[in-house]
Amino acid sequence: MVFPKDKVDYSLYLVTDSGMQPEGTTLYSQVEAGLQNGVTLVQIREKDCETIDFIKEGIAIRKLCTKYNVPLIINDRIDVALAIDADGVHVGQEDMPIPLVRKIVGPDRIIGWSVGKAEEVKQLAEWGPDYVDYIGVGTIFPTLTKKNPKKSPMGPQGAIKVLDALETYNATWCKTVAIGGLHPNNIPRVLYQCVSSNGKRALDGISLVSDIMASKNAAGSAKILRDLINGTSFKYVPNSLVSTKNLPTTNDMADIIKTVSKNRPLVQHITNKVHYNFGANVTLALNSSPIMSEIESEVGELSLIPYATLLLNTGTIAPIDTVKSALRAYNDAKRPIVFDPVGYSSTTTRLVLNDTCLSFGQYACVKGNSSEILSLANLSTEKMKGVDASSDNMDLSLLIKATKAVAFQFKTVVVCTGETDVIADGTNSGDYQLSKGTGNIPDDLMCVTVNGGPIPIMGDITASGCSLGSTIASLVGGSDTHSLFYSVITAVALYKAAGKLASTRCKGSGSFHVELIDALYELSHNVDPTKWDVKISASK
Numbered sequence: 356m357v358f359p360k361d362k363v364d365y366s367l368y369l370v371t372d373s374g375m376q377p378e379g380t381t382l383y384s385q386v387e388a389g390l391q392n393g394v395t396l397v398q399i400r401e402k403d404c405e406t407i408d409f410i411k412e413g414i415a416i417r418k419l420c421t422k423y424n425v426p427l428i429i430n431d432r433i434d435v436a437l438a439i440d441a442d443g444v445h446v447g448q449e450d451m452p453i454p455l456v457r458k459i460v461g462p463d464r465i466i467g468w469s470v471g472k473a474e475e476v477k478q479l480a481e482w483g484p485d486y487v488d489y490i491g492v493g494t495i496f497p498t499l500t501k502k503n504p505k506k507s508p509m510g511p512q513g514a515i516k517v518l519d520a521l522e523t524y525n526a527t528w529c530k531t532v533a534i535g536g537l538h539p540n541n542i543p544r545v546l547y548q549c550v551s552s553n554g555k556r557a558l559d560g561i562s563l564v565s566d567i568m569a570s571k572n573a574a575g576s577a578k579i580l581r582d583l584i585n586g587t588s589f590k591y592v593p594n595s596l597v598s599t600k601n602l603p604t605t606n607d608m609a610d611i612i613k614t615v616s617k618n619r620p621l622v623q624h625i626t627n628k629v630h631y632n633f634g635a636n637v638t639l640a641l642n643s644s645p646i647m648s649e650i651e652s653e654v655g656e657l658s659l660i661p662y663a664t665l666l667l668n669t670g671t672i673a674p675i676d677t678v679k680s681a682l683r684a685y686n687d688a689k690r691p692i693v694f695d696p697v698g699y700s701s702t703t704t705r706l707v708l709n710d711t712c713l714s715f716g717q718y719a720c721v722k723g724n725s726s727e728i729l730s731l732a733n734l735s736t737e738k739m740k741g742v743d744a745s746s747d748n749m750d751l752s753l754l755i756k757a758t759k760a761v762a763f764q765f766k767t768v769v770v771c772t773g774e775t776d777v778i779a780d781g782t783n784s785g786d787y788q789l790s791k792g793t794g795n796i797p798d799d800l801m802c803v804t805v806n807g808g809p810i811p812i813m814g815d816i817t818a819s820g821c822s823l824g825s826t827i828a829s830l831v832g833g834s835d836t837h838s839l840f841y842s843v844i845t846a847v848a849l850y851k852a853a854g855k856l857a858s859t860r861c862k863g864s865g866s867f868h869v870e871l872i873d874a875l876y877e878l879s880h881n882v883d884p885t886k887w888d889v890k891i892s893a894s895k
């Protein structure tokens with residue numbers, strides 16, 4: 356009798372590899388340590404093994420899995436699966452076609468299929484519920500385990516596309532596990548982010564090889580994974596206090612600015628060259644400390660400084676390894692990262708670069724102009740002509756829809772800048788539950804607009820948008836008394852109010868630059884948001 360399909364728990368799926376276990380351990384001992392500490396499904400994956408050895412190993416692991424009442428899957432080798440009476444098989448796109456696999460293994464055994472592209476889901480749906488029971492979605496991140504991978508890593512965003520395709524084709528029967536480069540440092544955010552765009556479908560589990568098989572303490576590693584998967588939310592910044600449905604009051608905003616002055620956050624800038632000097636001065640004006648560092652070896656230390664915050668602006672970019680290390684360091688330290696994906700998809704190079712940044716970190720806030728946010732939301736097919744594209748005559752309701760969609764997709768606060776700034780809070784959908792969606796849809800997200808009328812001279816100086824990024828980073832980094840959403844709203848309103856004030860005082864674009872810094876200084880030292888000439892409104 357094979358394991359009943361409807362009882363399979365996909366949450367922690369261990370795939371073996373006999374080439375990597377540390378000295379003093381065996382494949383058997385590693386699998387047993389996993390089973391004792393929360394592994395719920397096992398796959399034997401032997402790529403270079405004589406059949407006789409595969410069978411011997413299979414028989415031993417078969418007994419072990421039966422002892423722990425966990426189903427056993429065999430990779431690639433359908434003959435071995437049948438011979439040792441495994442509960443199922445896993446095949447990839449280049450392995451035996453699924454209809455033939457089903458013909459051989461019969462209706463009751465589990466069939467898993469590797470899916471690397473959303474388009475592959477169509478085929479799965481055409482076969483219908485009698486064929487594929489679950490899919491391995493990947494590769495999510497780079498991995499050394501799979502030799503000569505044919506696909507490049509898809510990141511959580513690729514997995515979301517696969518979940519969306521399953522929803523589109525109504526493939527309700529098909530379970531999903533993510534695979535490839537998954538470790539405790541990225542699993543929480545993969546689970547947190549990987550929800551279909553309609554909020555209805557999340558992953559059913561995590562599948563991995565090296566994190567357990569190569570571990571010197573496989574029991575401990577499995578336990579860490581089990582605890583992470585059992586957790587229900589991913590707290591990636593300490594001030595992610597849940598927002599209420601109310602708008603921040605002027606008192607809340609004053610409190611945020613005063614708290615920032617007290618805490619003096621360190622704002623590490625990885626930003627474009629044009630922004631360097633202006634961004635540093637804006638940060639100082641806000642009672643925060645800028646550091647314009649792109650030194651990979653110090654990102655870990657910087658991220659541990661109290662109230663440290665990272666602003667990542669991709670206008671010109673530091674070496675990608677430095678960026679990845681910085682993202683990891685700030686995420687590990689649970690310190691906020693503000694992302695400004697400059698010219699998001701204006702060239703193929705920028706698209707790849709920005710998508711890489713998005714795939715390697717969890718952001719507290721993503722800030723972009725309308726073209727950037729529309730392309731992030733996939734709502735604009737027209738490629739941006741230049742990185743300074745403006746939103747002046749763009750339909751506000753479209754921008755609100757796009758801002759909410761991006762906030763939901765990246766589970767972050769999103770700012771779409773323009774004459775009217777739009778801010779949406781995707782962080783409240785931060786609770787995750789395996790298999791279930793978020794119980795939320797993008798339309799439900801809290802969203803506000805911030806309006807102060809046109810400030811045309813903003814467009815006449817360079818790096819004004821980038822310095823809004825510095826302002827957001829200062830406020831989300833320095834404030835720990837209010838929600839992330841409130842801090843971002845306050846930063847946007849403060850920057851707009853300062854821009855208006857500066858525009859009335861300047862003689863031209865040169866003095867506007869200086870006046871803007873002065874105005875930010877003034878408004879954050881004599882704090883009185885009741886006097887700001889901006890309007891914050893809730894938006895549906």
Ligand SMILES: Cc1ncc(COP(=O)(O)OP(=O)(O)O)c(N)n1
Nearest residue numbers: 430431445446447448469491534562
């Ligand atoms: C759970 C899971 N997902 C994906 C794979 C990869 O299968 P495949 O693409 O056939 O590659 P190989 O594992 O055969 O190298 C998997 N094994 N398990």
Ligand SMILES: Cc1ncsc1CCOP(=O)(O)O
Nearest residue numbers: 498500501535536563564565
């Ligand atoms: C078998 C497989 N298929 C896609 S990635 C992968 C290997 C994943 O290994 P690891 O968990 O060590 O990155």
Ligand SMILES: [Mg+2]
Nearest residue numbers: 431446447450
């Ligand atoms: Mg295979």
